Amino acid sequence: MRKKIIAANWKMNMTQGESDSFLETFLLEIGDEKRVDIVLVPPFTALARVSDGLSKVQNIKLGAQNMHWEKSGAFTGEISAEMLRELFVRFVVLGHSERRSLFGETDEIVNKKTKAALEASLKPIVCIGETLAERDGGQVEQVLERQLRGSLAGLSPQQLDDTVIAYEPVWAIGTGRTASPAQAQEAHAFIRGILAAMSDNATAEKIRIQYGGSVKPANTAELLGQADIDGALVGGASLDPRGFTEIIKQACTLLG
Ligand code: PEP
Numbered sequence: 001m002r003k004k005i006i007a008a009n010w011k012m013n014m015t016q017g018e019s020d021s022f023l024e025t026f027l028l029e030i031g032d033e034k035r036v037d038i039v040l041v042p043p044f045t046a047l048a049r050v051s052d053g054l055s056k057v058q059n060i061k062l063g064a065q066n067m068h069w070e071k072s073g074a075f076t077g078e079i080s081a082e083m084l085r086e087l088f089v090r091f092v093v094l095g096h097s098e099r100r101s102l103f104g105e106t107d108e109i110v111n112k113k114t115k116a117a118l119e120a121s122l123k124p125i126v127c128i129g130e131t132l133a134e135r136d137g138g139q140v141e142q143v144l145e146r147q148l149r150g151s152l153a154g155l156s157p158q159q160l161d162d163t164v165i166a167y168e169p170v171w172a173i174g175t176g177r178t179a180s181p182a183q184a185q186e187a188h189a190f191i192r193g194i195l196a197a198m199s200d201n202a203t204a205e206k207i208r209i210q211y212g213g214s215v216k217p218a219n220t221a222e223l224l225g226q227a228d229i230d231g232a233l234v235g236g237a238s239l240d241p242r243g244f245t246e247i248i249k250q251a252c253t254l255l256g
Contacts (some may be wrong), residue, residue: 107150170212
């Protein structure tokens with residue numbers, strides 16, 4: 001059984017003060033829920049503050065939104081895996097569609113970051129997904145396979161097992177338009193098939209594949225009820241501590 005993983009991608013939102021307010025409510029609401037893995041992914045400037053806020057709880061992990069693949073050096077504006085580790089960061093989101101489309105990140109770059117993250121014992125959450133034009137053009141499988149093979153090239157089965165995949169159709173991110181459970185399941189099953197081809201069936205069965213794209217409390221259960229959907233990467237709806245708690249509770253209802 002794959003443990004579901006629900007992550008809050010705050011993007012470029014939340015000052016330190018706003019993070020404090022979020023945590024104050026969220027920690028009360030969520031209690032010691034640990035039936036699913038919970039990850040908060042603040043902007044870099046709030047990482048230390050959220051890390052402090054989480055220091056007394058065991059059930060909520062910290063993630064970062066990006067990192068550079070080099071260990072240190074002349075890379076103005078960048079952050080290394082070691083810098084994240086120092087703040088007790090455990091996960092790092094890589095290749096988000098906003099990074100790919102707005103900041104020119106290619107599969108090759110995502111691959112370098114993924115390897116560097118794993119070498120530093122950070123768990124990468126590698127994002128893939130097609131645009132609307134690619135879906136309308138019947139290219140979903142081609143795009144997903146290219147992104148998977150490119151972003152995860154050279155990873156061992158153990159490293160693949162330590163990696164989370166986030167399937168995020170670009171047309172569903174921040175648009176209020178969600179993939180139907182059937183559309184999402186079809187993509188997730190295809191992704192698992194490619195992961196099996198890249199490693200073996202046993203490894204592919206262990207890898208968690210999150211869905212992302214306008215996830216909210218009302219659509220969580222039907223999406224996460226699909227056989228190959230192992231969690232959610234939540235953007236907009238994760239900024240509200242009560243709404244995010246409700247998403248987690250919805251995911252837990254599936255566990256009985
Ligand atoms: C995301 O940021 O990864 C995302 C899926 O955003 P939203 O939930 O707002 O669509």
